[in-house]
Amino acid sequence: MRHLLLTAVLACAPLSLLADPLPSWNDTESKDRIIDFVDAVTDPERPEYVTPAERIAVFDNDGTLWAEQPVYFQLFFAMDRLAELAADDPSILTSPTLQAAAEGDLNTVLQGGHDALIEVVNASHSGVSVDEFQDAVAEWLETARHPETDMPYDQMTYQPMVELLRYLRDEGFKTYIVSGGGLHFMRVFAEEAYGIPPEQVLGTYTGTAYDSDDGSPVITKTPDIAFVDDKEGKPINIERTIGRRPILAGGNSDGDFAMMEWTTAGDGPRLGVLVHHTDAEREWAYDRESPIGKLVDGLDKGPEMGWVIVDMAQDWSRIYTGAN
Template identity: 65%
Template sequence: MLRCLLILSLSLISSLAFADPLPSWNETHSKARIISFVESVTDPLSSDYVTPSDRIAVFDNDGTLWSEQPVYFQLIYAIEAFQKMAQDDPGMVTSDALKAAAAGDYKALAEAGEEAVIEVLEATHSGLSVDDFQASVNDWVATATHPVTGLRYDQMTYQPMVELLRYLRDEGFKTYIVSGGGIHFMRVFAEAAYGIPTEQVIGTYTETSYEVIDSVPTIIKQPAIGFVDDKEGKPINIDRIIGKRPIIAGGNSDGDYAMIEWTTAGEGPRFGLIVHHTDGEHEVAYACDSHIGRLCDGLENGPNLGWLIVDMAKDWSRIYTGAQYPGEGP
């Protein structure tokens, strides 16, 4: 009996030791390179060893950790939220931008330009307490579905990237989201979707005010933009909030270029990663010519800078957490 228990225990230990940390990644150069880097910086005997306190990894969200097509999911939320608001109060529809939002006319809104989009975002993201806004987002995430896949938006996180985040944390890394998305929007689902707590979510934020309403101290979202966490804003915000240069940075567009460039320019072992959307069969293939997630500089310069370009079609055996091949739908 004792002998059987010993054999079983050794077998279990062996299986755990050799468990694949990235099962949704194909056996390609990309997977091997990620694992090799992580092993080198976590091995105390390695010349590249990095102490746990310096194992910081930062990732963009839209297009890197979850999908971003046909438009950013936060904009879809804003339009659907405004449609409900307009049904309750048709008097709110006071401009061409808001008319387009009320009609769900994404094309007209896009043609109206950035100011029109900002007007819709302000109408749905300001004048509310942070608690009320996040309750609205939480209800939307729990029920709304994507127009193409039919999946809930929180099911359209990328399974291979969720595995990568988990693998890094298992190896003593602290993982952060650093995204152009709204900080109060992403904080609603970040922990459940990615295992990233709210205090490790860095993003664009509006100005807020402190008010006591009916004897209740409250934080109110204001219409003015406080900080845009995109492009050069990303390394600035990382320095401001984290206070350390990460050793891993991942993104999918030229909006992430400065963050990856700054990360990999530091001393010691560094790792830059770009998710290249090449899988037009199971997701959407796009790069330099895209109106969302435009990727030109990263593709051209990244390899020469030592960055890993992840080819979704070749490197991943699965796309979404909420569906598997074939079909990727529900």
């Protein structure tokens, strides 16, 4: 009888009582607040209870789920892809910016600002089918290495955030990526890296065109940006695509501020989780002055909005899913 009673108790107990749901998080206030929130919204006996259908959690990718320094990883892909294409057809290098990108001259590309980045992305991401493009991304992820860590890019995902995603899904949440990164780029690795299927990935996307003239339908990427999923674009895309206001949002920069503000301004229990890059030894330390992942509004306004400000150096015992 005692064994049956214990079994029944354990079966009804919250996950956090059975095992540590976030083992790579140190026992700090950040971890406690996240677990307290999840316990509250998943317990039918609590006034904060939220039905499973409404348990929507959205996360930025660059700097939130994987690293983003010294530049967004998709730019490294774009430059490598451009060099590969130019080896077959040098005539595609129609400007000094494209020439520099193909030669791996990151500084020159960055000095060109937003227009230079768009030029490199357009030249490297368009004129092929979505399937061909995603095959190229998958091949790149298999072979490319980060210039500073020498790690595969998809091993530079953050182990604590992967655990958080898994924990939320175990507790009945539906998890989404909502990122300024490319939609077709992220869909290649999101399911294996994070357990998030392609249909739950929202991102910036180029134009596309459908063609079936030869009886073999194909969707081709065209050289224009159709939608930028950043800043105010994030809550707009969430409303348009998901159709529910999330109850939890995670980000790391001012590009995520609108998404997190909109999420936590809704009725009922809400939580914002802001990743602050404070660990110069195991990763990078940056915030207010950084050209990549600049963080000002979140630090200044997040605490008064009740957000959890994650201090990577203090709150995480491990950084990457790959070797630390």
